[in-house]
Amino acid sequence: MDDESAEDLTVGRVARLAGVTVRTLHHYDRIGLVRPSGRTSAGYRVYGADDLERLRWVLVYRELGFPLDEVRLLVDDPDVDTVGHLRRQRDLLIERGERLVAMVAAIDRHLEARAMGMRLTPEEQLEVFGTDKVGGEWADEAERRWGETDAYQESQRRAAAYTKDDWARLKAEGDTALRAWRDALLAGLPADGPEAMALAEEHRQHITRWFYDCGYDIHVGLAEMYLADERFTQVYEDVAPGLAQYVHDAILANAVSHI
Amino acid sequence: MDDESAEDLTVGRVARLAGVTVRTLHHYDRIGLVRPSGRTSAGYRVYGADDLERLRWVLVYRELGFPLDEVRLLVDDPDVDTVGHLRRQRDLLIERGERLVAMVAAIDRHLEARAMGMRLTPEEQLEVFGTDKVGGEWADEAERRWGETDAYQESQRRAAAYTKDDWARLKAEGDTALRAWRDALLAGLPADGPEAMALAEEHRQHITRWFYDCGYDIHVGLAEMYLADERFTQVYEDVAPGLAQYVHDAILANAVSHI
DNA sequence: TCTCCGCCCTGACGCCGCGTCAGGGTCAAG
DNA sequence: CTTGACCCTGACGCGGCGTCAGGGCGGAGA
Known part of the structure; x- marks a missing residue:
């Protein structure tokens, strides 16, 4: 041989x-x-x-x-620190992963913002994608420039992929839900009671219907966001104080009940 | 204005x-x-x-x-289904994230394999990275060709970034630890007892010393891998039956105690 | 009014990691 | 001796810009 x-x-x-x-x-x-x-x-x-x-x-x-x-x-170079390189590359990959997660979260926020009929400012829309450079000048300037012009609102509206009818129904559903939430809160119904949980479930299905398949895990993620992201907190708090927390708790309770 | x-x-x-x-x-x-x-x-x-x-x-x-x-x-194209695109892209991102996680896991395995003095076959080393093409002919032919030649083993040894002394000490530490694990198991010491947990902690520090900063969370991840990846399971099971599970449990107990 | 600096323009070439011809040699089987 | 599957080198192309080079605006200060 x-x-x-x-x-x-x-x-x-x-x-x-x-x-x-x-x-x-x-x-x-x-x-x-x-x-x-x-x-x-x-x-x-x-x-x-x-x-x-x-x-x-x-x-x-x-x-x-x-x-x-x-x-x-x-x-x-066999003397080169291979393990060190792998470690660094590992960190790099994890960093990339975190960025991906952040982007997914941003998309969720984007979709969710639409679900609620909110207008994000360009700054807010760009915040996850752009580098940190975006923050300063944008916040100071663009907000002031574009924030409330009709043209901007118009383009925002056109950006949506829905027909006007869709949009109107979507908005109506959202508003109805919001009132239902408020009523439940003001009626003193507990966040983990059947009524609030039913609202949470409806909310989840609302998102699934209009935007993306929102499982219970994702729903909980959204709930956390409602508390963490003050833009969303504000939407609820404007309706009734404590409503953000209430919605959050109800979503959690509903999710837990479906495990 | x-x-x-x-x-x-x-x-x-x-x-x-x-x-x-x-x-x-x-x-x-x-x-x-x-x-x-x-x-x-x-x-x-x-x-x-x-x-x-x-x-x-x-x-x-x-x-x-x-x-x-x-x-x-x-x-x-304004008729394009924006929300649909975002949904699909969201899925895509999550998929990419999973690939990243897989790559990180592969690096961990790589590092950990070295920690244990294991030789991965080329096929094993490539498995996470390569496309599926790699599998077939490689496994059939290259393994047979190169798998056990001296040159191959030699080059494998050279591939490590450590000096021979480092390598020897590393191996010795690993072997010592392995014996200690076996003794603990055979002595009937519980996996969540102080002795086993001490071994787990030593294991963690061993990895940190030689490879990468291994926090408790990562350590638990490794423990899971020890059970999930049969190549690692085998290393432990060859020493004593049930040892893989034992090590896994000890690492978990140790991690929990450090929360 | 002139000048200076920072911004703007277009055009063109460079880079990485190959894919993809083009034009030709080699080797083993029939 | 042909055929067809391999091999060679050389050269251009591509995507998504970076990076000059060479020149025109615009406003603030001397």
């Missing part, structure tokens, strides 16, 4: 093995990232075991989001 | 407001994605409220990972 035969890995084979294209291997060869340890007399690339090993690491780091230059550093 | 003055948003201002560069706005103008609704006599771009609105949406969709061509479709 000659070990030689094990060495005749051509680009095509390696490409299939590693799940990349031949072009990619050519590229990595050219930029010196993964070079085949040999060539046949005809000039064919011949990859050895070490080359594969190296390629594997390259692909791992690449998948982790390192640019190829940094990948090179990582695989070239 | 002339509303005209409110309209004089130049590129620079818009750029700062939206948290993008002027170049980006130029680009969007050129490709017709966001065009300023007017120009001054000198040719300066003038953005109006509608333009900002449009830009906002573009940035949102861009952040959501749509290529600009698709962004164009989304913002151009």
Whole structure:
């Protein structure tokens, strides 16, 4: 048995093995990232075991989001702090994940704001997406500039994907619900009582009907937001003091009852 | 008061407001994605409220990972189901988040595997990252080819970023800990007793020392993985039956005691 | 009124990580 | 000796801008 035969890995084979294209291997060869340890007399690339090993690491780091230059550093220098790099990359991924979560929350807020017929200011709409640069000048200036112009409100209205009828019904439903909430609160009905929980359930279905599939977990998330985000708190508090908390508690109670 | 003055948003201002560069706005103008609704006599771009609105949406969709061509479709067509898009995109984000979580878990496994002195096969190392293509031929062929060669094992060993001494100490610590776990289990010490919890705490600090800052939450995550991932389960079960569960329970008890 | 600085314009090239031809050589089977 | 599947190099393209270069506005101060 000659070990030689094990060495005749051509680009095509390696490409299939590693799940990349031949072009990619050519590229990595050219930029010196993964070079085949040999060539046949005809000039064919011949990859050895070490080359594969190296390629594997390259692909791992690449998948982790390192640019190829940094990948090179990582695989070239064995003294480099690999574990440290992985740790940092891990942090980076988690950070990205948190950003994603924040964006999802922003979308939820956006949708929910529409459900309630609220107008977000551009600043508010941009806040999660933009960098921190957005805050200052925008808050000071844009709010003042665009906040209350008719054109702005008009564009806001047009931005919605609903027909005017839809919008009107949506708004009406929301207002009705809001009054029902107020009545329940003022009547002294407990937030974890059947009436309030029924309102919560209705609220959940309202969102599901008009916006997105709102499960109990998401609903609870919204409830938390109602307390955490003062823009939403305000909407409820304007109707009746303590209503935000009341709605929150009712949603929680309703969710718990459905576990 | 002339509303005209409110309209004089130049590129620079818009750029700062939206948290993008002027170049980006130029680009969007050129490709017709966001065009300023007017120009001054000198040719300066003038953005109006509608333009900002449009830009906002573009940035949102861009952040959501749509290529600009698709962004164009989304913002151009008012009949498009905006809410539907947001819903789908929301799902997409959550999916991406899950992938991130999977990658983080993979890194953890990677680090943890090193902590335990395990050799992952290339296939195992690639499994989370690679596409599904990787599985088949790789598992069938490469494993057989490279799996147990000396060169492979050697390169694996070299791949670690530690000196030989480090590696030896690391391994020794791991082995010592493993024996201590076994002894505790065989002695009938309860997993939520002080001895087992002390071992869990030592384990946590072992990881922190050698790899990454392992808080109690992360530690619990690892414990779950020990049960969920059969490669790790096996390492413990090979030492003593029931040890994986035992270690898991001890880590949990220890974490709870530190809340 | 002139000047200066900061903003604006267009045009063009650069970058990364390859995809995708084009034009040609090689190798094993039939 | 052909055929077809592989291999080679070289070159251009793409997306989403960054980054000059070379020049025109606009308003504040001397």
